Structure formats: C-alpha cells, structure tokens
Amino acid sequence: MPRFVRLIVTAFVPVFAVAVPATAADDTPRYNQIHFQVERSRPVDNDRMHAVLNLTAEDDNAARLADQVNRTMDGALKTAKARPKIEVRTGSYRTWPVYDKNKIRRWRATQELLLDGSDFAELGNLIGQLQEHLQVGSINFSVSPSRRATVEDELIAQALDAFKQRAELVRRQFTARGYRLVNVSINTGDGQPVPMMRGMAMEAMDKSAAPPALEAGTSILSVNVGGMIELQ
Template identity: 40%
Template sequence: MKNRKLRQLARALPLSLLLATAHAADAPSLPTADISVESSRTAPNDQFRAQVYYEATDANPGELARKVNGTIAQALQTARAYPAVKVRTAGNGTFPIYGKTGRSIESWRMRSTLALESKDAAQLSELIGKLQQTLAVSGLSAAPSAETWKKIEDETIADALAAFEARARLVAGSLNKKWKIKHVSVNTSGPQQRPPVMPMARAAMAVADAAPAPIEAGDSPVSVSVNGQIELIE
C-alpha cells in the first residue's frame, strides 16, 4: 500500500510542476518605473606630475650627447635632495637636421625628458624651480591619488544609491504602491588630469634665484549615476 502511494505521487509530480509553470507564465507582470539619479562630490588633487626636458643642437653628435647627458645627470643629482619626488626617464631622442637641399645633415638635435611625480606640492614646486635654471617645463598636472579617488568615489556611490532609494520611495508612495528593485546599475568615471595654475617657463627664461614654481592644486569632480527599474506592488 505504501509503495503504491509513492508511485502515484511520483507520477503526479511532473504534472503539478507543469501546471505551476503555466500558472506563473500566465500571471500578469507588475507595473514598473524607470529611475535615474546622479550624485557628485569633489576630491582634492593631491597627486602632482610634471615633465621637464633639456634640448640642444650641435654639429657634433658626440659633443651633443655629452652636453645633454651631462645636464640630465646634473638634474638627477639635484632631484636626489627631494626624496618625496619620484623621478624617472620619460624619453630620450636624437634627430638629424638637414640642410637646404635636404640631402646632407648639417647638425643634430637631442632632447631628453624627465618625469616627476609627488604628493608633496612644496617639494615638487621647489625642485621644479631649481631645475628651471637649465631645463624647460613641458607640462604640470594635478589629480586625486588613487587612494583619495577611491575613498571619495565610494562615498559618492553611497550617496547615489541613497538618492535612488529615496526617489523610488517617492514614486511608489505617490502611487500608493509598495516597491522592490528589479535591476540597478552604477556608472562611474575615472579621474581627469587637471593642469594647475602655473606659467610654463622655458630654460632660457629661468630665474637665477631658483624661485619655487607656483602650484595651485584645486579639486576634481567625482560623479556617479545610478539607473534602474523598480516594480510597483499592490
């Protein structure tokens, strides 16, 4: 008797599952509402990057290399006094300069570039001021460091999600409905390099007393958008 009841239950089970699936397919879908919000904060620009270079021209390529390499070596020696500034070689190239006929090389031009990076604006500013006695500045930018950006971005995401929830509550409440999230997406953008206020001075215009280069860090905007859909429940 017991085994017969088990067999009957096993035969009935697929049918019951089929009926349940059909019932779910026939069930009306819930009304939905699309919601989009944005949130923003500002992150301090606490990471500074600069490029300095030395360029010279000479008919003798060997003499040219000695002059440029010697100047760069001197700059590296100066930079060692500023441990908070990271220095690396960012480019080194030699190019021929042709005469009027374009067939013969009259001289050579060589350019060597150093990249500077630091979170200490004061040290970087002072170092650039000293290097400008012999080198030119080709660029200086500021942006939030990776750690700072992540911290502010996480806070902005939390703000945006809270705003999404508040908007969903407003929409559903205005319609006298309850609600639940159907799907949601969070969109962020990376930090942008922003040039601080600083006059670009060439080596020929260097100040004899090696005045620090002016740096105005400023802030960068951090924006987050949240898009999603909620289901409205009776």
C-alpha cells in the same frame, strides 16, 4: 582611473511586498519596469602634483649631442633623487635630424623628466633648482588614489540612498504596492586633474630660478547610479 562596479540584484527590497521572480524561460512581457539614474558629486582638494620638465639641445654632431643630453639628464636625476619625498622617473627621449636644403645640418634631441609628489613646496623648490638646465613643460594636480577611494565610497553610499528614495517616489506616484530591484550599475567619474601651468618652455637659466607660483585647486569627483525597478 575611474572605477566601474556592476551589480545584478535578484533579491527584493524587504520593505515591500515580494513577488515570485521570473525564471530565465519566462517570456511574459513586462510593462511596469522603469529605468532611472541619480548622481552625487563633490569638489575635492587636489593633493598630488605632477610636473614634466624637458631637456632640449642640438649639435651638428649626433654623438656629442647624445653625450650632452645624457650627462645633463644624469645630473638632473641625481639632484631630484636626493629628495626622497618626490617620485622621479624619465619620460620620452627623442633624437632627430634637422635638414637644410635636403641635407642634415645638425641634430636635435629632447628628453623628459617626470616628477610626482604631495609636498608642493618641496616639489616647487626642486623645479626651480632644475630650471638651470631644464624647462618646465607642464604642471598638473590631481586627487591621490587613497583620497579618491575614500570620497568615492562616501559618494556611492549617498547615491544609492538617493536611488532608493527616487524608487520610492516612483512607487508612490504610480500607487504601486511595492517594487522589485531588477538591476543597478554604479559608475565613478574621472575627476580630471586641473592643469595649472602649461607651455612654460622657458630658456635655461644661469642659476636656480625662484620656485613657480602654485595653486592646486580642486577636482570634481562624481558617482552615477542607474538601474531598473519593476513595480508590483
């Protein structure tokens, strides 16, 4: 999730002349306040992989269908949990009737198995193994929270430096003695994960499939700093 930090700064930038700050009751019009923003971004290698596998089945008997889905998913969970480097959890589980001429003819069910990890080779091998009974719904990549935090901290520092440089440029262009920082906000971008494989609802295979070909790619992380200065 993107982080949002808002700072309200009432102190003056120390390298410039200091004016007496206005109080809350001061209604004096301000004509020399300027708002602007800067942005810094960087491509970052994705280091997390997220896979969704689907189990879909149908039967004319709802109880028999539920038993089939539950047994198959239980086996898939045991196989996945045998690999401690991979985070495993189940997703949505739905059962619904299939009608023909306004009558229920059979039942259909689907359940998701969600896999996450940073060892792409290990996760790819597991997916190939599970494709004996499950189908790949999607595979996505993203930047891990720890790497995101590190990169965003670096980008925040760069963006704040760029903001101060832009403020100094504005001051010089208006031949002002100095400026006061009225407010500043810092916003981080989403860095959306890159979808690499979708719509792979292949038929279940008779044996373990070869691991899928994977390329993690990159995500663009960005920081936007916007604020207002008051020229002195």
